Amino acid sequence: xxxxxAMSFSLQALRQNPVRSFLTGLGMVxxxxxxxxxxxxxxxxxxxxxxxxxxxxxxxxxxxYEVGTQSSxxxxxxxxxxxxxxQALRQQLADRIVAATGIESxxxxxxxxGKEERILVIGSDEFYKxxxxxxxxxxxxxxxxxxxxxxxxxxxxxxxAKRLYGSVNAAPGQNIKVHGLQFTVIGTFKEKVESFGxxxxxxxxxxxxxxxxxxxxxxxxxxxxxxxxxxxxxxDAVTVEVREIxxxxxxxxxxxxxxxxxxxxxxxxxxxxxLTLVLILVSAxxxxxxxxxxxxxxxxxxxxxxxxxxxRMAVGASRREIMLQFLTEAILISLGGGTxxxxxxxxxxxxxxxxxxxxxxPISMWSIGIAFTVSSLxxxxxGILPASRASKxxxxxxxxxx
Numbered sequence: 001x002x003x004x005x006a007m008s009f010s011l012q013a014l015r016q017n018p019v020r021s022f023l024t025g026l027g028m029v030x031x032x033x034x035x036x037x038x039x040x041x042x043x044x045x046x047x048x049x050x051x052x053x054x055x056x057x058x059x060x061x062x063x064x065y066e067v068g069t070q071s072s073x074x075x076x077x078x079x080x081x082x083x084x085x086x087q088a089l090r091q092q093l094a095d096r097i098v099a100a101t102g103i104e105s106x107x108x109x110x111x112x113x114g115k116e117e118r119i120l121v122i123g124s125d126e127f128y129k130x131x132x133x134x135x136x137x138x139x140x141x142x143x144x145x146x147x148x149x150x151x152x153x154x155x156x157x158x159x160x161a162k163r164l165y166g167s168v169n170a171a172p173g174q175n176i177k178v179h180g181l182q183f184t185v186i187g188t189f190k191e192k193v194e195s196f197g198x199x200x201x202x203x204x205x206x207x208x209x210x211x212x213x214x215x216x217x218x219x220x221x222x223x224x225x226x227x228x229x230x231x232x233x234x235x236d237a238v239t240v241e242v243r244e245i246x247x248x249x250x251x252x253x254x255x256x257x258x259x260x261x262x263x264x265x266x267x268x269x270x271x272x273x274x275l276t277l278v279l280i281l282v283s284a285x286x287x288x289x290x291x292x293x294x295x296x297x298x299x300x301x302x303x304x305x306x307x308x309x310x311x312r313m314a315v316g317a318s319r320r321e322i323m324l325q326f327l328t329e330a331i332l333i334s335l336g337g338g339t340x341x342x343x344x345x346x347x348x349x350x351x352x353x354x355x356x357x358x359x360x361x362p363i364s365m366w367s368i369g370i371a372f373t374v375s376s377l378x379x380x381x382x383g384i385l386p387a388s389r390a391s392k393x394x395x396x397x398x399x400x401x402x
């Protein structure tokens with residue numbers, strides 16, 4: 001008996017019990033599909049998390065004053081990061097950074113819907129938008145002339161614009177009083193990735209030129225300072241240099257908190273990889289259970305077809321041919337269920353992606369390959385015992401079996 005005949009006999013045997021064959025293969029369908037879906041979900045969630053973290057700022061370093069040596073308040077005020085420090089960083093790190101910027105912030109009161117409320121006022125420059133990945137919703141952002149000429153212009157967050165003027169498009173051109181002076185609203189913006197109040201921005205914030213903000217702050221203090229590095233591999237080295245430059249420009253013993261997002265990104269990647277591994281192991285258990293089900297059904301099949309096995313042996317079938325036939329049946333069930341499972345595992349994310357706009361779901365080709373390989377091995381491994389038992393039956397006793 002060659003492999004073609006073995007497959008023909010096996011398909012014929014499986015068609016004789018279609019419901020049993022379907023239910024046996026169903027476990028393999030579920031197990032194989034779950035492997036692909038688990039990897040797909042894990043990759044999608046990992047990409048989403050990394051995009052959210054990177055959306056705060058690409059290759060970003062942030063710094064702030066931490067502590068200084070005990071001294072007078074005037075000396076402590078001198079320890080704060082200044083605009084001159086930002087300019088020094090731009091000059092000394094010009095070949096390795098995209099931009100450096102800083103903010104000064106305080107609060108002011110304004111009337112919203114007839115009620116006086118405190119809002120956050122941030123002073124910054126034209127580099128604040130690219131470094132912090134801000135999205136301009138209407139109008140424009142600050143430019144060099146606004147900073148150099150100390151223009152009384154302002155941008156506001158999306159929520160503040162809607163509360164004051166009903167929509168973001170209605171805000172540009174309006175006037176708003178800040179620190180007792182009239183400012184012209186030139187645009188509205190939002191964070192590319194919502195930080196939920198964990199950054200220097202909150203839901204209702206005004207941004208004005210930092211050169212104007214200085215008139216309303218008693219002590220010049222940049223907090224925080226942001227630096228965007230050109231290449232990811234340079235982030236750690238530039239982080240060290242930023243700290244060294246800041247400390248060299250201030251009193252000995254002054255300490256600055258200088259950090260980057262590399263640690264958070266690496267931690268997120270590690271967590272995602274561990275989660276993927278755990279979920280794959282859970283899916284593998286489902287495949288093993290499916291294999292045990294195949295083995296159990298094949299053992300029952302061997303018992304039911306004992307007389308048939310005896311007849312085949314009596315007419316000249318060898319033990320090897322008997323074993324090949326039953327092993328082929330197990331592999332066909334496993335491969336059939338695995339193939340359907342792969343189709344289902346790929347179809348589900350593709351259909352979700354089709355109905356949901358702007359959603360990219362990565363399909364891992366190696367997960368498909370692993371699922372197909374494992375489904376083949378399951379049929380082979382768990383089919384060996386039933387096939388071996390069938391081949392070892394005594395022909396004489398098998399013919400007398402009722």
